[in-house]
Amino acid sequence: MTTSTTTKTLKTAIGGYGHHAALKDGSVTPDGVAFEHVEVAPIINAFRRMCRGQEFDISEMAITTYLAARRYGLPFTAIPVFPVRAFHNNAFAYNTDSGIKEPKDIEGKKVGVRAYTVTTGVWARGIIASDHGVDLNKVTWVLADEEHVAQFHDDMPSNASMQSGADLTKMLADGELAAGIGIAGREPPENVKPLIADRGAAADYYKRTGIYPINHTVVVKDELLQANPGLGQALFEAWKASKEKWLASATAEEKATAGHNIIEGDPFPYGLEANRKPLETIVQFAVEQRILPSKLNIEDLFAKGTANLS
Missing domain, CATH: 3.40.190.10 (Periplasmic binding protein-like II)
Structure with missing residues (x-):
């Protein structure tokens, strides 16, 4: 200047x-x-x-x-x-009663995330698609909050479902959601576990891709x-x-x-x-x-x- x-x-x-x-x-x-x-x-x-x-x-x-x-x-x-x-490799959690055994099993199920464009969600979805072959279009993304960019509401993907104000953490624990991104809570109940349990997944991702x-x-x-x-x-x-x-x-x-x-x-x-x-x-x-x-x-x-x- x-x-x-x-x-x-x-x-x-x-x-x-x-x-x-x-x-x-x-x-x-x-x-x-x-x-x-x-x-x-x-x-x-x-x-x-x-x-x-x-x-x-x-x-x-x-x-x-x-x-x-x-x-x-x-x-x-x-x-x-x-x-x-x-790193967002471990951001997904799932309900152990949902029938999910591997990442690709979230296809056809409801998965919660606070908002569609939330950055952790975008990274986590992208990684699970590229690393585990998940078809993101076959997942129903359940949202609880508005997008920061209001104009995006008119262009929301058809497989996104808004449930404004919903308690996604409770929905995951109760089985209303099969899985979620960043919604497991600080002390998840016994039936909520990481979808990618390997704590070394982030380091491996960085080593393989160079992406930080x-x-x-x-x-x-x-x-x-x-x-x-x-x-x-x-x-x-x-x-x-x-x-x-x-x-x-x-x-x-x-x-x-x-x-x-x-x-x-x-x-x-x-x-x-x-x-x-x-x-x-x-x-x-x-x-x-x-x-x-x-x-x-x-x-x-x-x-x-x-x-x-x-």
């Missing part, structure tokens, strides 16, 4: 992670920018507010929420920073990016500097935990090229799951001037 004698205050909603600490405390700020941090807990509540009302100038956002937002031309664009990542799944990115209002052509790059550099401060002070154990005891070195790689494979994969999953009508160019997902940053 061009050096200026004036400072522009940008309303910002981001999670309170260690690698965001320097952004939150003001020790890292782009030239000419001051962050007005709006505390939103949990941070996922900010995603809907940004999609439906553009409440913030800058907002953290789930990657598949962002892809849905791009489909409908919502007026914000991401920078290639990815502050939350996770992205959960969240950060988006900026288009009007700001258009008015300030250097803003995207300046914000990227600020996010990178904040992360580097955390990396310099974090213990080896903290870094290992952040990398799910799988990723060595930087557990939060930023930049498009370092993340091309997971980005292309989540776009492909979104197409296969009818969240996107067709593939998007990865470079087009990010603010001008940021595609080559690392």
Whole structure:
């Protein structure tokens, strides 16, 4: 961003992670920018507010929420920073009385997930389809919450069934659902077990594919990016500097935990090229799951001037 004698205050909603600490405390700020941090807990509540009302100038956002937002031309664009990542290989749980013996047995059954475009659901469905041959179109996906991107309700796949406000955890335990994604609860009953029980499945997936799944990115209002052509790059550099401060002070154990005891070195790689494979994969999953009508160019997902940053 061009050096200026004036400072522009940008309303910002981001999670309170260690690698965001320097952004939150003001020790890292782009030239000419001051962050007005709006505390939103949990941070996922900010995603809907940004999609439906553009409440913030800058907002953290789930990657598949962002892809849905791009489909409908919502007026914000991401920078290639990815502050939350996770492996989703063990996200499915099933009711042991459902007759399910292997992942492919969820075909023809009802499977619960909070919302269709929730990122864990998209990754978990994509992985179970690619690794275990599950036909996702033969599953009835039972949803309990609205999508953050309201426009997607009109394009919901026909095999998705909304039961607004339903207690999916109870439905799974009671056998109304055969399985679910991320709904087993903190202390699942005896009849609810992981569909993929192997705790090494995530490490194996990473070893086989090199894919380190992205959960969240950060988006900026288009009007700001258009008015300030250097803003995207300046914000990227600020996010990178904040992360580097955390990396310099974090213990080896903290870094290992952040990398799910799988990723060595930087557990939060930023930049498009370092993340091309997971980005292309989540776009492909979104197409296969009818969240996107067709593939998007990865470079087009990010603010001008940021595609080559690392």
